[in-house]
Amino acid sequence: MRFPRLCVLFVAVLGLTPLTRAENLGTIGPTYPIAEKSLLEVIMARLRAKEASGELKKLEQEARDRAAFAVNNPKPVSGLRRAEAPRTFYFDPSFTLQTNVVDERGAVLFPAGTRKNPLEVVSLSKHLLFFDARDPRQVARARELIDHYQGKVKPILVGGSYMDLMKRWNKQVFYDQDGTLVRKFGITAVPAIVSQEGQRLRIDEVPAK
Incomplete structure (x- = not known):
């Protein structure tokens, strides 16, 4: 076999001999124990x-x-201003399917390209009221609107403490995280109230008195 010869060659190249062994070279200099504390000990x-x-x-x-x-006190929604003049506009919640909707057997229920309006299936049960609780005028106006609609309003903050307001009103208050809803609806000024009108949403930006 060539394997032993290759081993001998490998040993020779490394400058070793078959008799190579460990050897005590003695003490080169003074030695000291490691005195450094471990990082965990220092932290503790x-x-x-x-x-x-x-x-x-x-x-x-x-x-x-x-x-x-x-x-x-969640981060306030940026880009909104206080409503100074009334403005009314509409939002169509209809959407178009980008892919087929299939059942568990793969049969197509709704093909891609189908346009649907969620308001055809479920109605908006309460008005959505957006306002900034850091502004006392907006809080007062929001309270008036809630009373006007006999409590059928979902208060949604875009700034301020919803916890403090819940304690004051003894009513659940929500928060529009990252402004997802106001941007979807195109709201630029608050207070603003969203109501269903037929198959679309009516949005009224209402000045605070």
């Missing part, structure tokens, strides 16, 4: 020090306060 020591001083408890409370504030 700092945490214990902060806990003893009360700083850790303070940091924890600050973190809880920041989290609570972020939940209670």
Whole structure:
């Protein structure tokens, strides 16, 4: 077999001999034990020090306060202004299917290109009222509209604390995260109220008094 010869050649190339073995070369210089603390020990020591001083408890409370504030005060929707003059316009919620809708057996129920209006199937049960709770005038106007429609209104904030308003009104208040709805409807000023009118939505931007 050529394998042993190749092994010998490989050993020779590396400058080794079959008699190569480990050898004690002695102590080259003084040696010292590793004195550096582990990173975990350093972190734990700092945490214990902060806990003893009360700083850790303070940091924890600050973190809880920041989290609570972020939940209670979501980021306001940008690009909106306060309504200064009444404006009415309409929104058609119809959409066109981009792909076939099939059942569990693959049979086509609605082919691509079919145009549908959700209001043909389900009606808008409540008015949608968008306003900024940071503006006392808008809050007062929103309260008037809710009373006018005998409570059949879903309040939706675009700014301010919905938690504070729920406590004051004892009524559920929603928030338009990232302005998804106002941008979909084309609302640029608030307060604005959305109502169903036939097979389309009527949108009234209502000035705050």
